[in-house]
Amino acid sequence: MKRAIKLSIFLFAAMMPAALAVRAQQPASAPASRPAESQEEKKPSGIVPPGVKLAPEMPPAGTPNPFEFPSAASKTLSNGLRVFAVSDHRDPAVAVRLVILTAGAIKDPEAMPGVAQMTANLLTQGTEKRSAKDIAEAIDFVGGSLSALAGKDATTVTLDVVKKDLNGGLDLMSDVVLHPAFRVEELDRQRQQLLSGLTLQYSDPNYLASMVFNRIVYGASPYGWPEEGTPETVKKLQRGELAKFHDANYAPNQALLAFAGDITSEEAIAAAERYFGTWAKLDVAASVPPVPAPAAGLHIWLIDKPDAVQTQIRVGKLGIRRGDPDYIPVEVTNRIFGGGYNSRLNTEVRIKKGLTYGANSSFNPHRYAGSFSAGTFTRTAATVEATKLVVDLVAKMSSGEVTPKEMNFARDYLAGAYPIETETSEQVADRVLSAAAFDLPGDFNRTYPEKIRGVTQAQIHAVAQKYFTTNDLDIVLAGNVGAFRNALMKEFPDAKYVEIPFDQVDVLAADLRKGKPASSEATPESLTQGKEILLAAAKAAGGDSLVTVRSISMTETGKFFTQQGDVPLTVKWQVLYPDHSHGEVELGGNSASQICDGKSAWVSYGTTLRDATETLGEFERGIALFGGGWGMYQRALAGKVAAQSIGDDEINGKKTQGVLVQGGQFAGVKLYFDAETHLLAAARYQSAGPNGASDNEQRWSDYQSVDGRQFAHSIVIFRDGVKLAETTVHDLSLNPKLDESLFAKPESPAAK
Numbered sequence: 001m002k003r004a005i006k007l008s009i010f011l012f013a014a015m016m017p018a019a020l021a022v023r024a025q026q027p028a029s030a031p032a033s034r035p036a037e038s039q040e041e042k043k044p045s046g047i048v049p050p051g052v053k054l055a056p057e058m059p060p061a062g063t064p065n066p067f068e069f070p071s072a073a074s075k076t077l078s079n080g081l082r083v084f085a086v087s088d089h090r091d092p093a094v095a096v097r098l099v100i101l102t103a104g105a106i107k108d109p110e111a112m113p114g115v116a117q118m119t120a121n122l123l124t125q126g127t128e129k130r131s132a133k134d135i136a137e138a139i140d141f142v143g144g145s146l147s148a149l150a151g152k153d154a155t156t157v158t159l160d161v162v163k164k165d166l167n168g169g170l171d172l173m174s175d176v177v178l179h180p181a182f183r184v185e186e187l188d189r190q191r192q193q194l195l196s197g198l199t200l201q202y203s204d205p206n207y208l209a210s211m212v213f214n215r216i217v218y219g220a221s222p223y224g225w226p227e228e229g230t231p232e233t234v235k236k237l238q239r240g241e242l243a244k245f246h247d248a249n250y251a252p253n254q255a256l257l258a259f260a261g262d263i264t265s266e267e268a269i270a271a272a273e274r275y276f277g278t279w280a281k282l283d284v285a286a287s288v289p290p291v292p293a294p295a296a297g298l299h300i301w302l303i304d305k306p307d308a309v310q311t312q313i314r315v316g317k318l319g320i321r322r323g324d325p326d327y328i329p330v331e332v333t334n335r336i337f338g339g340g341y342n343s344r345l346n347t348e349v350r351i352k353k354g355l356t357y358g359a360n361s362s363f364n365p366h367r368y369a370g371s372f373s374a375g376t377f378t379r380t381a382a383t384v385e386a387t388k389l390v391v392d393l394v395a396k397m398s399s400g401e402v403t404p405k406e407m408n409f410a411r412d413y414l415a416g417a418y419p420i421e422t423e424t425s426e427q428v429a430d431r432v433l434s435a436a437a438f439d440l441p442g443d444f445n446r447t448y449p450e451k452i453r454g455v456t457q458a459q460i461h462a463v464a465q466k467y468f469t470t471n472d473l474d475i476v477l478a479g480n481v482g483a484f485r486n487a488l489m490k491e492f493p494d495a496k497y498v499e500i501p502f503d504q505v506d507v508l509a510a511d512l513r514k515g516k517p518a519s520s521e522a523t524p525e526s527l528t529q530g531k532e533i534l535l536a537a538a539k540a541a542g543g544d545s546l547v548t549v550r551s552i553s554m555t556e557t558g559k560f561f562t563q564q565g566d567v568p569l570t571v572k573w574q575v576l577y578p579d580h581s582h583g584e585v586e587l588g589g590n591s592a593s594q595i596c597d598g599k600s601a602w603v604s605y606g607t608t609l610r611d612a613t614e615t616l617g618e619f620e621r622g623i624a625l626f627g628g629g630w631g632m633y634q635r636a637l638a639g640k641v642a643a644q645s646i647g648d649d650e651i652n653g654k655k656t657q658g659v660l661v662q663g664g665q666f667a668g669v670k671l672y673f674d675a676e677t678h679l680l681a682a683a684r685y686q687s688a689g690p691n692g693a694s695d696n697e698q699r700w701s702d703y704q705s706v707d708g709r710q711f712a713h714s715i716v717i718f719r720d721g722v723k724l725a726e727t728t729v730h731d732l733s734l735n736p737k738l739d740e741s742l743f744a745k746p747e748s749p750a751a752k
Contacts, residue, residue: 084258088261092262093163100156105150122180144159145158152223182246205305206377209477219293238650241650294317304481312476320363335413345361356386398470542710595746596743656682668685670683714729
């Protein structure tokens, strides 16, 4: 149907110039049915006759056209999957929608938003038998689309194909849902793309104002967390977390499947059985998020961005859940208040006052909770005026007094737009599943226009008084706070204020303010356990024989990853324990040297010699972690380093035991040891860089015995969640005789 409409528009646009050209070529006197003089007499003059007054007036609504929402056949499979089918043979295409009710963002682990979303993102990025490229090429070849997205309440997988390619599309769809691979390289790619997007979003006051508003309104409820996560949580996402989320929450008995389009109900049920019938039933624990506590009083949150020239304004509070009986009268009421261009809010703030380019309001209902928000933006100087106007308009709406004209227009608009918004197979499938997902009455879609038109003035009066009160509002203003703070406090003297610098916002913090990561204080028990874990690792790596290693020489070869592509990397290391190192680096045809003598450090490249002593700790940490922590073990065996147990974690799909190094130059480094082999699997730490501190993770694997000692031959380094380098160790030599001059300050290249 959509293709036909697009084609018709194209043909009309293509033919129109030709028609005008033909008309232009016709003589002015061509076939006239009456004299030219008569035509001139009747030609409009464009002048309004005396006594006639023109007034802008919207034409009245016409008689409603009959609308019948298509009926849906349904069946529940033996594994609990509920299947719906709506037949429409006007277009040779089929829309398929799968909604997994227990895989929404509200199921994200506590303080780790983004897991559900990244799990959904990776569904189409590779399965046990198909790569991301295989999936993309297969669906592109048939001109279809296949995607997955996690919302607040559920994850939705969508498939759109023409009828003849339905089986191939369903084979892909079932494969990505049932057998995702969650490949590490695809996770890294998706992570990098997401972090790039978040970097832009976190510099946008519009995004930050909305995010802060949601967090404030919903409080501790996961409904207030950003679905895509935060930069910090995205960096921490691991393959194991995604696989665990999928296995625990993707269940057929908690899912809905809809077919709409050129398909019979019998064909749809048979296809569901064929491609999803073997999906194993799963008992998913009920998980209802905590009900947010409503605000008490007026709270104003100021997000200060001194260089901003506009202020983003959000005003609102808790609203209603999707299944609330008030949902339909609330829709009509909101359409009057701020749900369209000619609403009260936009008319007053934009059209009459000229304070903005647009103002709107919405109720955002979810399965267990919802919010109400009114939003706009304005120039800094008009911040207080615009904010007060929005609050005053909400207060006026709370009286429930609306005119018959306002009510009739809102009802006619919503009821009239509904059939237009339910034309395509995709829209029909979405509406069928929405009704089922929110446990709405079976006739909800069919009777929606009728119920909208049936909303009374009394109902509007009741819900307006219930949901538009202003004694419990949350207000977020993001802009140049210093320019309007005093005037705002004078206008709203009884409000409670919180002010946060723009770059210090952390939506996961209790006070929304960045701070040092919370960690439990060390206890005698955690220190004892940390020491045991560290000594067990030292023993597994070689025990006392590690103490006899005074020097090592080795070569690492691999790749350095950039947005422009992979760059070949080779480093020849010579290390003298405990704190001397010399590295000769070849990176994409460029050479550099990194040298440390335990007291000073230098970096030499091209004609430049740079003193790097300020990063001496970076060199010392690198030396201590070579080969999987040999330098750290030497210190542990000598009793020169302490560690605190910080619990288990999963890295590369394996259980690890974590410790936090205490005191000294390695304080703050977190080490994670394989729970089975006790060998070092990863280290996490912060390092200094030209753009500030960055989060790093280094992983070790492929341990090989070297004279009875275990040395890791594979190393992967991540920076800010993105893979930075991957190398393999060659030509490892223990206790070579090293010339002390290797570790001396090098001669300046420019002086050579």
